[in-house]
Amino acid sequence: MSTGAPIPSPRDIDTSQRPFVLIWEVTQACELACDHCRADAKPSRHPDELTTAEGKRLLDSAAEFGDGQLVVLSGGDPMKRDDLVELVRYGTKQGLRMTLTPSGTEALTPDNIAALVDAGLQRMALSVDAPATAHDRFRGEAGSFERTREAAEAARDAGIPLQTNTTVCATTVETLPAVREFVAEVGAVLWSVFFLVPVGRGQILDPIQPERAESVLEWLQDVSEAAPFGVKTTEAPHYRRVALQRNGSATDAPDADAIGRRGGIIAGDGFAFVSHTGELFPSGFLPKSAGNVTDSDLVSLYQDSTLFESLRDRDRLKGKCGACEFRHVCGGSRSRAYAVTGDPLASDPLCAYRPSGYDGPLPDRQAAADR
């Protein structure tokens, strides 16, 4: 239960003890069939997904991390669960900051959004990957872009902060400036830019090359300095390395956003993901289980499992990430390392940086670009 203690500042949180962000994939069911879907979402709910009672026990456990724990209800499409309002209300009563990442479907009516806000929802994140018809193609559903715009307006009318999520891959990278305009237009407080990790249906998409990623990260720095909204990256922690190289000071690196979340967290170190069946993964893009929350203690799994402990020890990183002077502020995407090499401690193949004095092996994509 909530103790009524003040919510700690992100800088005061020890990520070996609790995550900044705990994501719960409440279902894999979704009406959309997005090209990049990590969950490889299905139309129907899985028979073994956590029940309402199991979900409430999970939220009880999440509250043991401490007051103000940030919980993201994700999917699939969380709107597919008919107990969603009940779960948001329950989590809020336990002292959790409950947020939601729904899909852009007809379920996002103003009434449904208002009910979630009334239950205590603190933020909603909507995905926009490209303008209009290109977004619809990417999401596999005509009209999805317009429905997302309407939902964004409904969220604004309900007085809830809005976040916009965008997937960057070879298909979408050229439209990022247009998406930036959309983010400003709908009044989002944060733009979360996700760099594709090849898992689930995302394996059929082409990622951008490391050099292109570098220029996008530079551009995002420019956007963050000028835009009325915050900018964060997902699965591209070298955004912080780029900021440090540009500003020359750790204090100038992208930091806390409006909900008090620090940049630079990586899978297993400030970030944890509970699957629809209760498996605890370091992230949704690193589907390696530390155990199941239905028969093991969530807090113990996060704090003490070998998998999570190894991901938090930046001195155990291998290859150029292990040799990199930025590994403690960056650490690379452990999810991408795992997806590409099968080893979550390997180098992130999307990073173009070559650490000074490092002459060991480079990830395949960078080695090919250097030839």
Ligand code: SF4
């Ligand atoms: S080499 Fe690894 S740790 Fe260094 S900046 Fe690149 S991704 Fe980050």
